Amino acid sequence: MNKSLLKGIGAVVIAAAIFAGGYTAGQRVREDNIISALPRKTLDMTEPPQTLTPSPQPTAGNTETQRHEKNITEKNSKTAVQDGWSEVGKANIKLGENSNAAVKLYTSAQKDENGELMWDDGNMWLLEVEKNGEYYALINKYIQLGKVDFSAGEDENGNVSITAVISTGTGVTVEKYTYNGTVFEGQTVYNSGSLNVTGSTF
Structure with a gap:
């Protein structure tokens, strides 16, 4: 080439x-x-899609905060007791100087001819403080398959305290009520939450 x-x-x-x-x-x-x-x-x-991280959602509320929220019970000129209700407990206390008061527990269950209570599956319960014609309804509600018990007393400083135990077929709640000179302040100090109660001595 x-x-x-x-x-x-x-x-x-x-x-x-x-x-x-x-x-x-x-x-x-x-x-x-x-x-x-x-x-x-x-x-x-x-462009390639970005992976988004979901922001944390607020919870239903702090249990401890809810547990210690205070409920105020003011006085009423009339009792909340209904006709036919039965008194099942009573305690005498002092509210202020030389001021006697009575803590009374009622239920809507009526008594038979022998004085025995005829319980239904559910009953109304009323825990009420009576002082000189004034009434404080601390508990007034319907309770299914349960009851209310209470104790009342004074601490070393003379402050009145009432403790109520509400037991039902689904759990136990303990509520404490204190008198501040004008109203009762109540708060839940214990709540078992939802339980399948299989036995109780309450």
Whole structure:
């Protein structure tokens, strides 16, 4: 093969390489221009999705906070006892200086001719303080398959405190009531939560 032919072939190869390189560069420029012209939303669709971490949801409320929320019982000029209800417990206390009061526990269960209580599956229960014609209904509610017990007394400083135990077929609640000179402040000091009670001495 003569030198002239070799030179010609070499020139063709070089030209082809230059053409291919220019074509590739041109394609890249055109692609960059197209991408730059796309709307931002379109560009975002081409980006890989971000993994979002859900923010923590608020809980139903702190149990300890709910447990120590205070309920206020103000005086009433009339008793909450209904006709036919039975008194099942009583304690005498002092509210203030030389001021006698009585803590009484009632239930809607009536007594038979022998004085025995005729319990239903559920009964109304009322724990009420009576002082000089004024009444404080500390507990007044319907209780299913359960009862109310209470104790009343004074601490070493003479502060009156009444503790009630409410037992049902699904748990036990202990409530404490204190007198501040005007009203009774009550709070739940223990709550067993929902239980399947299989035995109890209450």
